[in-house]
Amino acid sequence: xxxxxxxxxxxxxxxxxxxxxxxxxxxxxxxxxxxxxxxxxxxxxxxxxxxxxxxxxxxxxxxxxxxxxxxxxxxxxxxxxxxxxxxxxxxxxxxxxxxxxxxxxxxxxxxxxxxxxxxxxxxxxxxxxxxxxxxxxxxxxxxxxxxxxxxxxxxxxxxxxxxxxxxxxxxxxxxxxxxxxxxxxxxxxxxxxxxxxxxxxxxxxxxxxxxxxxxxxxxxxxxxxxxxxxxxxxxxxxxxxxxxxxxxxxxxxxxxxxxxxxxxxxxxxxxxxxxxxxxxxxxxxxxxxxxxxxxxxxxxxxxxxxxxxxxxxxxxxxxxxxxxxxxxxxxxxxxxxxxxxxxxxxxxxxxxxxxxxxxxxxxxxxxxxxxxxxxxxxxxx
Numbered sequence: 001x002x003x004x005x006x007x008x009x010x011x012x013x014x015x016x017x018x019x020x021x022x023x024x025x026x027x028x029x030x031x032x033x034x035x036x037x038x039x040x041x042x043x044x045x046x047x048x049x050x051x052x053x054x055x056x057x058x059x060x061x062x063x064x065x066x067x068x069x070x071x072x073x074x075x076x077x078x079x080x081x082x083x084x085x086x087x088x089x090x091x092x093x094x095x096x097x098x099x100x101x102x103x104x105x106x107x108x109x110x111x112x113x114x115x116x117x118x119x120x121x122x123x124x125x126x127x128x129x130x131x132x133x134x135x136x137x138x139x140x141x142x143x144x145x146x147x148x149x150x151x152x153x154x155x156x157x158x159x160x161x162x163x164x165x166x167x168x169x170x171x172x173x174x175x176x177x178x179x180x181x182x183x184x185x186x187x188x189x190x191x192x193x194x195x196x197x198x199x200x201x202x203x204x205x206x207x208x209x210x211x212x213x214x215x216x217x218x219x220x221x222x223x224x225x226x227x228x229x230x231x232x233x234x235x236x237x238x239x240x241x242x243x244x245x246x247x248x249x250x251x252x253x254x255x256x257x258x259x260x261x262x263x264x265x266x267x268x269x270x271x272x273x274x275x276x277x278x279x280x281x282x283x284x285x286x287x288x289x290x291x292x293x294x295x296x297x298x299x300x301x302x303x304x305x306x307x308x309x310x311x312x313x314x315x316x317x318x319x320x321x322x323x324x325x326x327x328x329x330x331x332x333x334x335x336x337x338x339x340x341x342x343x344x345x346x347x348x349x350x351x352x353x354x355x356x357x358x359x360x361x362x363x364x365x366x367x368x369x370x371x372x373x374x375x376x377x378x379x380x381x
Contacts, residue, residue: 010039011265016054017047025058032067042320044071045078046328066092066101070108077112078317080300085112103132107139110146115317117303119150137163137173141190148187156186194312196326197319200288202312207358236271237278246279247337254334269330276330282355284326287348289355291325292318 009031015021016028031040044051055072059065069092076085089109096102110125126143133139144159164177180189194202203210240249250272257268276283295318296310307314316322329348336346343349 008263009034010043011263013040013043014047017043017050019050023054025054025061028054028058029062029065029068032071038320038323040071041074041078042322042324042327044075045318045321046324048075048079051075064096064098064101066096066104069105073108073112074317077115078321082112082116082302099132103129103136103139106132107136107142110142114146115303117306119146122146123150135166137166138190140166141173141177144186145189145191153186157181160186160189192315195315195319195323196284197288197292197322198309198312198315200285200312201292201310201316203358204285204288204355205311236275240275240278246275247343249275250334250337254338265331268334269327272330272334273326276333276349280349280351282351282357282359283349285355285359286351287326287329288322289352290348291322292316 009027012021012024012027013031016023044055052072052075055068055075059068059072062068069088073085073088076082076088086109089105089112093102093105093109096105106125106129110122110129113119113122113125123143123146126139126146129136129139130143140159140163144156144163147153147156147159160177160181164174167174167177176189180186236249240246243249253268253271253275257264260267273284280286292310299310301307301309301317304310309316333346333348337343
């Protein structure tokens, strides 16, 4: 499926869940089966009550529709209803007869158990998935990752080599497996990279500490930092520097969006976010604070304190919703500016001084600094 079509599907899903379009169950099935997974999760979570109702209705009509069932269990897990998610997966496994579908549900159940710290139970589920579908390399790699974390490292390495030979030439997983074997990092093989939500939480809590560590970094790391700092600004930002009119630039982006070849809304949000970050130092950090501060307090995740995800030391199931929150907030701000609202009257643009200070020190270095700090933290543990 072309990316433009995928994004159009996402917009159709947004409109349905916002009540701006009629409910179309065929389109909903298409979205769940084809559109980008994290973006779909973010939209479903952002409108979770309506999404849950629709997914339940669709599952009642098609009880063996695996993507619908898995999407619903994800909603439950993200909202802290892990027992309900487990029960739904068990029922799905019991009712499915197609071996590949059944294997996929065992795999999803294993991931849920692993996220809850139930490694031995997760191991049993992933073994069932492998038994039902021996040709799926990802199941082997998930098993290898579990074994590694259970200190069965020799067996984990063998499984990685087995998966390596199963994959076709050119598959990006092949190079990831080789890298994991080379550096003995099999436990992190399928771990997703830090999300935008994780990075902003991390910077909010550890920005001052990172700033202190920069002078103590090795020479080669300082060279990377200097290179990142000296990267030329985009043409758009150079244009702003001449006029110092950020509102005018945001309105210009809004006018230009329908002439681009890619998805107009996606393009406009990305361009506008870049401008807003330069206009209001700490803008994304402030959005992160607004979104996560109450959600972290109310979080019911069973491993919340072990993972320390509130401080950005692990990804959070709500991170896809944070991305959707940023997307809709940027769109709303631009609409308010178009309507003539004074920027001083838009709450999200009133960034607290402490976040401005942190962001001004480390702006543009987020991923590098996160990886630098986190790798050193792991060495110290």
